[in-house]
Amino acid sequence: MKNIENILEVNNLKIYFKTFEGISKAVDNISFVLKEKETLGLVGESGCGKTVTNLAIMKLLNPKSTILSGKILYDKKNILEIEEEEFKKVRGKEIGMIFQEPMSSFDPLYTIGEQMHEVCKTHLKLTKSESRYKSIDMMRRVGIPEPEKRYDQYPHEMSGGMLQRTMIALNLLTNPKILIADEPTTALDVTVQAQVLNLMKSIQDEFGNSIIFITHDLGVISEIADRVHVMYAGKIVEKGTTEEIFNKPLHPYTQGLMESKIRREYKSKTLPFIPGTVPSPQNFPKGCRFNPRCNFVKDICKEEEPKENELGNEHLVSCWLYGNGGNQLENN
Numbered sequence: 495m496k497n498i499e500n501i502l503e504v505n506n507l508k509i510y511f512k513t514f515e516g517i518s519k520a521v522d523n524i525s526f527v528l529k530e531k532e533t534l535g536l537v538g539e540s541g542c543g544k545t546v547t548n549l550a551i552m553k554l555l556n557p558k559s560t561i562l563s564g565k566i567l568y569d570k571k572n573i574l575e576i577e578e579e580e581f582k583k584v585r586g587k588e589i590g591m592i593f594q595e596p597m598s599s600f601d602p603l604y605t606i607g608e609q610m611h612e613v614c615k616t617h618l619k620l621t622k623s624e625s626r627y628k629s630i631d632m633m634r635r636v637g638i639p640e641p642e643k644r645y646d647q648y649p650h651e652m653s654g655g656m657l658q659r660t661m662i663a664l665n666l667l668t669n670p671k672i673l674i675a676d677e678p679t680t681a682l683d684v685t686v687q688a689q690v691l692n693l694m695k696s697i698q699d700e701f702g703n704s705i706i707f708i709t710h711d712l713g714v715i716s717e718i719a720d721r722v723h724v725m726y727a728g729k730i731v732e733k734g735t736t737e738e739i740f741n742k743p744l745h746p747y748t749q750g751l752m753e754s755k756i757r758r759e760y761k762s763k764t765l766p767f768i769p770g771t772v773p774s775p776q777n778f779p780k781g782c783r784f785n786p787r788c789n790f791v792k793d794i795c796k797e798e799e800p801k802e803n804e805l806g807n808e809h810l811v812s813c814w815l816y817g818n819g820g821n822q823l824e825n826n
């Protein structure tokens with residue numbers, strides 16, 4: 495059997511912003527890999543660093559206000575060190591990104607067709623009529639009715655769900671190796687959400703892309719991801735297969751997220767959830783960043799950052815309750 499390769503490797507990535515209040519450590523030393531043809535779910539509360547991690551992969555952060563370090567290895571090169579001119583050939587061609595708000599991703603002044611042609615012309619060197627043929631075919635494949643008519647419409651003439659499908663079609667024109675989807679279903683109603691998720695799954699079966707799927711919604715993650723990484727305050731606190739994370743969440747933060755999900759689903763007021771809010775990236779607490787909100791906090795959690803422990807089955811957790819001389823949660 496062929497070994498599954500890593501298509502992307504993020505090593506010790508730090509993303510710091512220079513702000514008026516001081517240095518903001520939005521992402522602070524994270525490492526992960528994206529494997530061929532998998533969907534990796536990045537989950538966590540608002541502000542934990544999911545979006546900026548992916549903006550760094552897309553090389554879309556403003557270099558004037560950002561301090562970047564570490565490595566993002568793609569095709570044997572460190573994206574952080576590739577010149578912008580060279581990366582223009584990769585962005586939108588080999589690595590695509592679907593954003594939460596499809597309306598703001600399209601230019602309102604140009605038709606869908608003109609915007610699709612721009613991608614086909616730049617990356618595939620297609621003529622106008624070739625672009626039209628390819629784009630309409632792709633729009634049909636992602637389930638857009640009457641694509642010939644839609645192709646000549648402006649973004650405001652389409653519904654949110656239809657526009658999100660169009661965004662997906664636009665990103666698929668170049669058959670990117672990596673597709674980053676940042677909350678692609680959040681702005682959509684529940685039925686359309688399910689359609690878009692199904693669409694993304696069938697796209698992956700057909701095109702074999704690797705997907706990074708960002709969301710704060712665990713329900714969505716359980717539907718779509720093969721593996722899940724849980725982020726908290728600029729760190730990845732737990733990594734595992736979707737099955738492991740859902741059946742055996744180890745980090746108290748992941749457990750809290752799960753309980754909050756159940757609480758929302760069953761509208762119960764008695765199940766526990768996570769009190770407090772994510773701390774500001776200018777002022778993280780000493781030790782484990784989750785310690786002020788953690789029900790299992792010990793002295794060491796307030797002093798030292800926990801290291802990552804592998805507990806088998808590709809399940810890793812950064813928490814003083816495991817490994818590092820700590821006890822398993824059950825024994826605590």
Ligand SMILES: Nc1ncnc2c1ncn2[C@@H]1O[C@H](COP(=O)(O)OP(=O)(O)OP(=O)(O)O)[C@@H](O)[C@H]1O
Nearest residue numbers: 511513518520539540541542543544545546547775
């Ligand atoms: N350009 C910037 N300058 C300063 N701080 C920033 C900048 N962009 C993002 N941040 C900060 O970085 C942190 C991480 O933001 P990010 O958008 O990645 O979070 P997120 O987990 O994706 O949340 P959300 O789900 O709300 O998008 C936040 O505290 C945010 O305020």
